[in-house]
Amino acid sequence: MSDFVEKLRAIVGDKGLITDEQGKHPYVTDWRESFVGNALAVVRPANTREVADVVRLCAAEKVSVVPQGGNTGLVGGGIPQEKGREIVLSLNRMTRITDIDPIGYTMTVEAGVILKTIQETAAAHDRLFPLSLAAEGSCSIGGNLSTNAGGVQVLHYGNARQLVLGLEVVTPQGEIWNGLRALKKDNTGYDLRDLYLGAEGTLGIITRAVLKLWPKPKDVATAWVAVPSPEAAVALLSGAHAASEDNVTSCELMGRQGIDLVLQHIPGATDPLSGRHDWYVLFEWSSTRARREGANAGGLREKMEAYLGEAMEQGLVLDATIAQNETQARALWALRENHTEASKKEGPSVKHDISVAVSKIPAFVTEGLAAMRKALPECRPVTFGHVGDGNLHFNCQAPAGWDKARFLPHAHAVNAAVYDLVVSYGGSISAEHGIGLLKVDELAHYRSKVEIDTMRTIKRALDPQNLMNPGKIVRV
Ligand SMILES: Cc1cc2nc3c(=O)[nH]c(=O)nc-3n(C[C@H](O)[C@H](O)[C@H](O)COP(=O)(O)OP(=O)(O)OC[C@H]3O[C@@H](n4cnc5c(N)ncnc54)[C@H](O)[C@@H]3O)c2cc1C
Structure with missing residues (x-):
């Protein structure tokens, strides 16, 4: 050795x-x-x-x-x-941004560049790279592309797969495929790029990428909204698309349990509303059209206020606050983004990164909470996530005072209860985090034989020695 x-x-x-x-x-x-x-x-x-x-x-x-x-x-x-x-x-030494093309709205980066650096570089050129998630200060673009990451703006811009034009990949044989094409149209045979995106490093190593950029929003409105139920949240989102003139860029749902964990574990976190409510929505609308200033001042904030006012009259909103500046907006976002960190500080949990059709979310939540409680009556459900994508982190925090050793024997029953339900809804057991090691057995169980066999065939063809991240996604 x-x-x-x-x-x-x-x-x-x-x-x-x-x-x-x-x-x-x-x-x-x-x-x-x-x-x-x-x-x-x-x-x-x-x-x-x-x-x-x-x-x-x-x-x-x-x-x-x-x-x-x-x-x-x-x-x-x-x-x-x-x-x-x-x-x-x-890839953490490969952190160069090798090209930025604001005219063509592209940026070429090495795989180890931290997501936040890409966002900041785009912003410095009056452009937007819309991938955004709570780990953006430490995750890398290579990891984002390899997991086909989602995050908080998927409903408007799409997930990582939709944000990339070209890739450079080192194959399991150590050859370099240069697919760094900044092309919007390229129908030249099988789409190798799409094969490597979301492959979690099992088919090759992404070393560079050409990313797509968007115009930087000039007007952003952020609101924290208490809603009576997930049903109200989905109805609120549905109407918001038209009310915002198709400018809804984020819509996150959170149950009260998660907010309580954030308030308990994250220093400086405060509840933006005075009352206690069961469900909250964090809304962000953004537009490339600048706010009107002066006598006729106005923009998205006013539109959002009018819409939330109407929604309140219809009983879809119980209370709400709209951020008046960026500092307030950041504080609202911190409440959402610190859910994962707060849950980790609280202790063991099992996480379900699931998706179902957006309109099925309310029924799924009702049935899912019942199923989870049936599997482990003492469990503490913590539900939050990207409701605009039909993607919830439908998690189960260990009962208070339970350590890993006591909790983990129950994980299988809780997982099965949730995943069986997800599948009965035509949903996915992994919406954005991928399969990794954690869900290899579940993937094999819940996806059809033909699907798993096809994945194995691809893996064997590209990596016949099974040396590239073995044991992840599918066993061959
Ligand atoms: C607090 C928190 C919040 C999160 N929120 C979200 C969220 O909202 N949405 C979301 O999608 N995810 C989220 N995640 C999960 C995670 O941040 C993403 O999966 C992210 O894309 C991983 O990037 P990374 O660079 O850390 O990858 P790693 O963890 O290093 O790797 C992830 C996978 O990609 C492979 N890989 C990494 N780099 C390469 C490469 N260059 N070539 C080939 N394979 C590679 C690895 O082998 C592994 O299988 C969150 C995580 C945390 C801790």
Whole structure:
């Protein structure tokens, strides 16, 4: 093994290699600390050529490669297995933005660039890169594309797959596919780009990408709205599309339990409304048309206020506040974005990143809460998420005072209750986080044989040695 490590060192140098246990620890442990694996080494190439050389060496030595970006994934996809002969290949030194083209609305980036840096670079050029999620300060674009990440603006701009034009990928054989085409139209055979997007590093390593940009919004209105039920939330969203002139960019639903966890665990968090309500919606409308200033001042905020006023008369809204400036808007967003962090601080939980058709959300929530409570009467459901995409984090927090050892034996029953229901609704058991290690068995159970067999056929064809992130998504 020391010979193999020295060969790695010859490719990436001392700066690109971590072999001591303490140094490897953060790379072999996931964000939730649910998965802890083992790696022969953590390898941090500086460019695509080094990635290709490392992968070729691993293919020759039959060592598996686990690509990793910011390691914020929630399904263990970027973590090596406990007993494998694996390296972690971290893209965190590949952080260059190699081209920005505001005229053509594109940006070309290396895979390790942090999402927030991409957003900020786009903004500095009066453009928008709309992918936005709570982990944006630490997740990387390579991880975002490999998980086909969703986030809080999917209902308007689409998920990661819709935000990319071209890719550069290192194949499991260590070859470089340069598909960095900034083309909106390109019907030249099978779409390789779409194959690698969302593949969670099982088919190759994304090393660079050409991203799409949008005009930067000039007018943004953000509201925190108490609603009587998920049904009211969905009706409120439905009417908002027309009322906002198709400018709804985010619509997030939260149950009170999650808000309570945020207020309890996140310093500085405060409840924006005086009363206690069971359900809340965080609304964001944004437009590229600037607000009118002066005597006739107006824009989205006024439109939103009028719409929420009407909705209140119809009983869809119980109370609401509209942010008057960016600081207030950020505080409202922090309440939503700190749900995952607050839940982690509270203790163990099982997470269900599910989706059903938007109009089916209310019925699903009612039935789902009942199913979860039937599976574990003491459970504390924490429901929040991207209701505008029909995607909820329909989570179950362990009963107060329960540790992992006491709680986890119940996880299977809770998962089965929720996922059986999701499938009966024609929904998905993984809307945006992917499959990773966490949901391999569930995927095999809930998807048809023909679907799983086709995935296996693709995997075997592209990675016949099964060296690229083995054991994730499907077992071959
Ligand atoms: C607080 C919090 C909030 C979150 N909110 C959301 C949300 O709203 N929406 C959402 O979709 N996700 C969310 N996530 C999950 C996570 O942030 C996303 O999955 C993100 O896209 C992962 O990016 P990463 O760089 O951290 O990837 P990693 O965790 O490093 O890797 C994720 C997967 O991609 C693979 N991979 C990474 N880089 C590459 C590459 N260059 N080439 C090939 N494969 C690669 C890995 O092997 C792994 O399978 C959240 C996570 C946290 C902690």
